[in-house]
Amino acid sequence: MRYDSLSKQELEQLYKQEQNAYADCKSKGLKLDISRGKPGREQLDLSLELLNNLKSAEDCIADGFDVRNYGLLDGIPACKRLFAEILNIDESQIFLGGNASLQLMYDTLAKAYTHGLLHSPKPWSQLDKVKFLCPVPGYDRHFGISETFNMEMISIKMNDDGPDIEAIEEAVKDPSVKGIWCVPKFSNPQGVVYSEAVIKRLAALRPAAPDFIIMWDNAYCIHEFDGPYTPIAEILALSASFGNPDMVFEFASTSKITMPGAGVAVIASSKANITYMKKLLSLQTISYDKVNQLRHVRFLKDMKNSLAHMQKHAAILKPRFEAVLGALSKEIEPLGIASWNHPKGGYFVSLDTLPGCAKRTYELCLGAGLVMTTAGATHPYGLDPEDKNIRIAPSYPPIKELEQAIEVFCVCLKLAALEKLLQS
Numbered sequence: 169m170r171y172d173s174l175s176k177q178e179l180e181q182l183y184k185q186e187q188n189a190y191a192d193c194k195s196k197g198l199k200l201d202i203s204r205g206k207p208g209r210e211q212l213d214l215s216l217e218l219l220n221n222l223k224s225a226e227d228c229i230a231d232g233f234d235v236r237n238y239g240l241l242d243g244i245p246a247c248k249r250l251f252a253e254i255l256n257i258d259e260s261q262i263f264l265g266g267n268a269s270l271q272l273m274y275d276t277l278a279k280a281y282t283h284g285l286l287h288s289p290k291p292w293s294q295l296d297k298v299k300f301l302c303p304v305p306g307y308d309r310h311f312g313i314s315e316t317f318n319m320e321m322i323s324i325k326m327n328d329d330g331p332d333i334e335a336i337e338e339a340v341k342d343p344s345v346k347g348i349w350c351v352p353k354f355s356n357p358q359g360v361v362y363s364e365a366v367i368k369r370l371a372a373l374r375p376a377a378p379d380f381i382i383m384w385d386n387a388y389c390i391h392e393f394d395g396p397y398t399p400i401a402e403i404l405a406l407s408a409s410f411g412n413p414d415m416v417f418e419f420a421s422t423s424k425i426t427m428p429g430a431g432v433a434v435i436a437s438s439k440a441n442i443t444y445m446k447k448l449l450s451l452q453t454i455s456y457d458k459v460n461q462l463r464h465v466r467f468l469k470d471m472k473n474s475l476a477h478m479q480k481h482a483a484i485l486k487p488r489f490e491a492v493l494g495a496l497s498k499e500i501e502p503l504g505i506a507s508w509n510h511p512k513g514g515y516f517v518s519l520d521t522l523p524g525c526a527k528r529t530y531e532l533c534l535g536a537g538l539v540m541t542t543a544g545a546t547h548p549y550g551l552d553p554e555d556k557n558i559r560i561a562p563s564y565p566p567i568k569e570l571e572q573a574i575e576v577f578c579v580c581l582k583l584a585a586l587e588k589l590l591q592s
């Protein structure tokens with residue numbers, strides 16, 4: 169029974185029914201949260217061994233180097249080898265950072281402003297305008313970084329195979345367009361995997377800005393929860409082959425492999441970029457936490473073992489996504505009031521309400537004790553022009569709470585849609 173096929177009277181009747189359901193939810197005094205893509209307790213427990221897998225002075229020696237001491241600014245060789253295998257690149261392209269890839273992303277752009285990138289005619293802080301391309305919906309923290317540097321963000325539509333590449337090719341003709349945010353595998357929030365064709369065209373871009381940068385945030389590079397690991401095209405080699413060797417900065421971390429906030433993050437780029445960044449970073453730190461890098465090597469070992477570990481995450485995550493998608497298909501699909509993606513990896517379900525209903529749904533959820541990602545957060549400046557996108561993060565709460573949360577969400581979504589339809 170699609171809502172758009174119902175008479176006003178029928179809609180009014182349903183509205184009363186959903187108002188009662190909503191009052192019922194409210195009376196339970198719930199405290200639920202599906203707002204952020206955080207691993208749940210069970211997932212964190214998978215990596216407990218990390219906490220004590222270096223037990224002696226001998227354990228701290230790797231490749232003849234004592235990881236407890238200063239040195240090796242770009243990271244320990246064994247951990248570079250591990251990431252090189254995971255990202256399918258050469259060790260020489262790797263710079264290992266601290267505990268968060270987001271910090272490395274922020275720092276890379278901060279350096280573009282203070283010092284310029286390798287091919288910058290001048291630091292970006294000396295330019296009148298810096299524009300950045302933002303596939304939407306996207307990751308709120310990317311947009312937050314752009315906003316804090318006062319960039320003008322240009323929204324690029326996301327398609328099923330990646331961002332609208334024709335719009336990007338057109339936009340980069342403007343020399344003030346300096347870069348693009350990309351989450352190429354299981355994008356946040358839609359779970360889109362960029363196709364080989366789109367990745368090739370990104371690698372082959374001919375931007376007017378000589379220092380145009382692709383911020384390749386490969387946060388979910390081995391994060392399938394449904395089906396086998398499927399690699400995407402490797403953009404660093406592709407961009408080099410198209411004559412753009414220094415255009416791409418790739419980022420990744422073990423945040424969603426081991427422990428968020430206590431993992432290892434990485435920049436992968438051309439050797440020339442790594443050398444340039446190393447020189448700048450050498451003034452910020454003598455070295456990052458190499459003890460943690462070695463703990464990760466001892467725990468994750470290699471790609472094969474890392475993938476086996478990710479299967480354990482998958483076994484925990486899959487039922488959670490099924491709970492969300494199952495409830496949506498049962499409660500919402502027949503009504504024709506929303507559409508959503510069916511991701512095979514990553515951390516999110518992205519849902520589009522009827523135009524003009526996302527904020528209201530969010531407010532209703534809040535009123536019933538359910539915290540969702542703020543409506544609008546998936547768009548630059550927090551402004552979703554159609555007010556329709558909502559991000560659902562099923563990983564954190566225990567499954568019973570997740571089921572309750574999605575039940576409340578469905579009631580709020582229906583109520584918001586009915587209000588909208590009754591107004592029109």
Ligand SMILES: Cc1ncc(COP(=O)(O)O)c(C=O)c1O
Pocket residue numbers: 205267268269270271307351356385387420421422423428429433
């Ligand atoms: C696309 C994306 N990039 C980066 C991060 C954060 O990664 P890190 O913990 O390495 O800073 C997240 C976390 O949710 C994310 O979704």
